[in-house]
Amino acid sequence: MPPEPSSDEPKEPTSGFFASFVRECSDPVVTIDGDGTIVYANPAVGTVLGYDPEDLRGRRLATLIAADATDERKRSLRRRLGDPAGIDEIGSVAFPVARADGRTEVFSVRFHRHAAPNRNSAVSDSNDDSHDADPVYTGVFRDGVEEVQTRDLDTFRNLVEHAGHAIYVTDTDGTIQYVNPAFTEHTGYGAAEAIGETPAILNSGEMPDEYFEALWTTLSSGEVWEEEIVDRKRDGSLYRAFQTIAPVMDNAGEITRFVAIQTDVTDRKAATARLRQYEHIVERLDDPIMLQRRDGTFELLNQAVCEFAGVDRQTLFGSNEFAFMDPEAAAEIDEHRREVLETESVVEYEISPTFPESGREATFSTRRYPYYDAEGDLAGTFAICRDVTDQKEHERALERYERAVNGATDLIAAVDRDGRYLFANPQYREYHGIDEGEVTDLTLADVVPADGYERVESQVEQALRGSTVEYRTRRTHPTRGTRTFDVRYYPLQNPDGAEPAGVVGVLRDVTDSENRARQLRVVDRILQHNLRNAMTVIRGRATYLTSQPRDGDTGGATADGDREDSVAAADAIVSRADDLLETSEKAHHITEILSDAPKTEPIDVGRIARQIVDAVAEEFPEATIDVATPADGTAIASATTWLSRAVAELVRNAVVHHDGDRPAVSVTVRGTADAVEIRVEDDGPRLNEMNRDVLVNGTAIDALYHGSGLGLWLVYWVVQQSGGSATVEDATPRGTVVTLTLPRSDR
Numbered sequence: 001m002p003p004e005p006s007s008d009e010p011k012e013p014t015s016g017f018f019a020s021f022v023r024e025c026s027d028p029v030v031t032i033d034g035d036g037t038i039v040y041a042n043p044a045v046g047t048v049l050g051y052d053p054e055d056l057r058g059r060r061l062a063t064l065i066a067a068d069a070t071d072e073r074k075r076s077l078r079r080r081l082g083d084p085a086g087i088d089e090i091g092s093v094a095f096p097v098a099r100a101d102g103r104t105e106v107f108s109v110r111f112h113r114h115a116a117p118n119r120n121s122a123v124s125d126s127n128d129d130s131h132d133a134d135p136v137y138t139g140v141f142r143d144g145v146e147e148v149q150t151r152d153l154d155t156f157r158n159l160v161e162h163a164g165h166a167i168y169v170t171d172t173d174g175t176i177q178y179v180n181p182a183f184t185e186h187t188g189y190g191a192a193e194a195i196g197e198t199p200a201i202l203n204s205g206e207m208p209d210e211y212f213e214a215l216w217t218t219l220s221s222g223e224v225w226e227e228e229i230v231d232r233k234r235d236g237s238l239y240r241a242f243q244t245i246a247p248v249m250d251n252a253g254e255i256t257r258f259v260a261i262q263t264d265v266t267d268r269k270a271a272t273a274r275l276r277q278y279e280h281i282v283e284r285l286d287d288p289i290m291l292q293r294r295d296g297t298f299e300l301l302n303q304a305v306c307e308f309a310g311v312d313r314q315t316l317f318g319s320n321e322f323a324f325m326d327p328e329a330a331a332e333i334d335e336h337r338r339e340v341l342e343t344e345s346v347v348e349y350e351i352s353p354t355f356p357e358s359g360r361e362a363t364f365s366t367r368r369y370p371y372y373d374a375e376g377d378l379a380g381t382f383a384i385c386r387d388v389t390d391q392k393e394h395e396r397a398l399e400r401y402e403r404a405v406n407g408a409t410d411l412i413a414a415v416d417r418d419g420r421y422l423f424a425n426p427q428y429r430e431y432h433g434i435d436e437g438e439v440t441d442l443t444l445a446d447v448v449p450a451d452g453y454e455r456v457e458s459q460v461e462q463a464l465r466g467s468t469v470e471y472r473t474r475r476t477h478p479t480r481g482t483r484t485f486d487v488r489y490y491p492l493q494n495p496d497g498a499e500p501a502g503v504v505g506v507l508r509d510v511t512d513s514e515n516r517a518r519q520l521r522v523v524d525r526i527l528q529h530n531l532r533n534a535m536t537v538i539r540g541r542a543t544y545l546t547s548q549p550r551d552g553d554t555g556g557a558t559a560d561g562d563r564e565d566s567v568a569a570a571d572a573i574v575s576r577a578d579d580l581l582e583t584s585e586k587a588h589h590i591t592e593i594l595s596d597a598p599k600t601e602p603i604d605v606g607r608i609a610r611q612i613v614d615a616v617a618e619e620f621p622e623a624t625i626d627v628a629t630p631a632d633g634t635a636i637a638s639a640t641t642w643l644s645r646a647v648a649e650l651v652r653n654a655v656v657h658h659d660g661d662r663p664a665v666s667v668t669v670r671g672t673a674d675a676v677e678i679r680v681e682d683d684g685p686r687l688n689e690m691n692r693d694v695l696v697n698g699t700a701i702d703a704l705y706h707g708s709g710l711g712l713w714l715v716y717w718v719v720q721q722s723g724g725s726a727t728v729e730d731a732t733p734r735g736t737v738v739t740l741t742l743p744r745s746d747r
Helices: 015-024 044-049 071-082 144-162 181-187 209-220 266-284 303-309 327-343 389-407 426-432 436-441 450-464 511-546 557-595 605-619 643-656 689-697 707-721
Strands: 029-032 038-041 093-098 104-115 135-143 166-171 176-179 225-232 238-249 255-264 289-293 298-301 347-351 364-372 378-387 411-416 421-424 469-477 481-492 502-509 601-604 624-628 636-639 664-671 675-682 725-730 736-743
Touching: 029 044, 071 093, 166 181, 181 255, 209 225, 209 238, 209 255, 238 266, 289 303, 327 347, 327 364, 327 378, 411 426, 421 426, 421 436, 426 436, 450 469, 450 481, 450 502, 481 511, 481 707, 601 605, 605 624, 605 636, 605 643, 605 664, 605 675, 636 675, 636 736, 643 664, 643 675, 643 707, 643 736, 689 707, 689 725, 707 725, 707 736
Parallel strands: 624 664
Antiparallel strands: 029 038, 029 135, 093 104, 104 135, 166 176, 166 255, 225 238, 238 255, 289 298, 289 378, 347 364, 364 378, 411 421, 411 502, 469 481, 481 502, 601 636, 664 675, 675 736, 725 736
């Protein structure tokens, strides 16, 4: 703060003094009212401009604007002078004045707003301010050179005030005299806090004493200091700045002050560090990365490109893909590069080039991007090429395994440690009626029937402990009937841990092979019994025939008796031979059934029942055979094409093995919501337990001793392959009721 004035110092001059000063001022002074009309002009107007001050009074100041001034300048001045309110706030105004002699002279005019003391002048010796007058504006016309200097000084100050760099000025002792707004923004110190302090307020302690010693030595010698420095902000955080300090000399060459300019390079240094990190990372990547100009020549590439190409980096600069890979792949890449340039969008593609120089082959998953220069113009493309050679090989191997698993006839599935399904092949899904999209939403408890779940859960838990589990089981399917499976559970290895990730189950349907083995045992047993018995009879009858007299032998009544015995023996041989042929035919049919895949199709059971009854009734006219069936198309079962042979076997068996002269058989077909039933009832002798077991569950192999049992086996296997079941009941008052239940077809 300046000291208070003493009582001996002169008092403030009076207004009369100012009026005298204006009149005697060598610079033109003009006062205008609120309309821009001249209300006063001092004598210097006449001396400098050549106009009589009294003649100018009442004239608009805008009429003095030089005719050769630019239109823009004229419009600006007229606008300001026509409504001068606020003209005192805009500072100096350049005013091209048309002198009285016609010449143009540029003046710098600064207007000051004040109240007019009387109606006739802008200045007065009177101190009377009692009346309230409209404001007037007094302008002092100064030489144009001074205007330029003032304008340059104002411009310089404006630049410093608005500079983005932190600028501060110190005296020769290092005391801060001035800081610009950017200094406050960068350091956090306001002007009031910094002025009067030294730059030590910014000292971070990071710079050594030698730094400051060199700084002062340089400045004291009159030279400029330029160096990077680490300073501390008001909040304690550090920042890096590139600092330039220059001495300011007076006309005598003496240092009067220092000007310091700081450019905050914290972000730039961090960006540079990050750039180096990125460069290091890019160079370390195994994936090729390249930057290409619009013409396709390489501007930047990492070491991975060179390693695949087998060509050094310097050789590759300025070239393109055609220089180091097969031409077909290079041409394809060039097409993708042009697509990026045309669309200015990212393009993804896979490419499998060969590299003649290195002898390598690889597959790359590539993303190619457009890149732009600093002005935002499209400059080229850059590509990131991910080497997916091993991945593609793994995918191909996985695809082979998937084809093997999905194409297998076995039922294959896997569950995790919680029993939730991981995958299931089509055969498994089809057998259990699972849609592909539902697999991973299900657990074993959702799929395995309740009556068998406890055993399955136990076997899975054993496999989770690392053991392989194998066993054979029988499961009943709603449409395929009872099936026999060889089951194998084994741990699903987890590459990331010792514990298995889950369990893989393989279910092999061995129903057909088991049936074939059983069929072989049945046929073998029948052949042993029936063939041995038949051949024994045939041999005995044949021996008898060979012991009879030859032609020429004499005989009488005895001869006639022997002839009858021979006929009986021959009949026995024929009968036994017919039995063997029938047994052979049934064995052949069973072999055909078991040789076919258990494929079902829609069969109209009512229609085939009528056809069979008509055929058997024609074969056995002495029998009464009734049939009751629904209309065609209402009793459609899902069964194998052998169903008609099985039904025919039941009907013929009831007639052939009847113990009366007129067998009575009835065949009834009935459809329900889920199944089709075929009921065959006779009034003959009831089936024994052996034959019942054959029809119902396929047992009693060792008890077979006649060919009719083989026919019942045929019925059993046809029903099994159709996914059905059979029951045997006693009829009233005698006879047997055999019921075949088959799944209804949904087609």
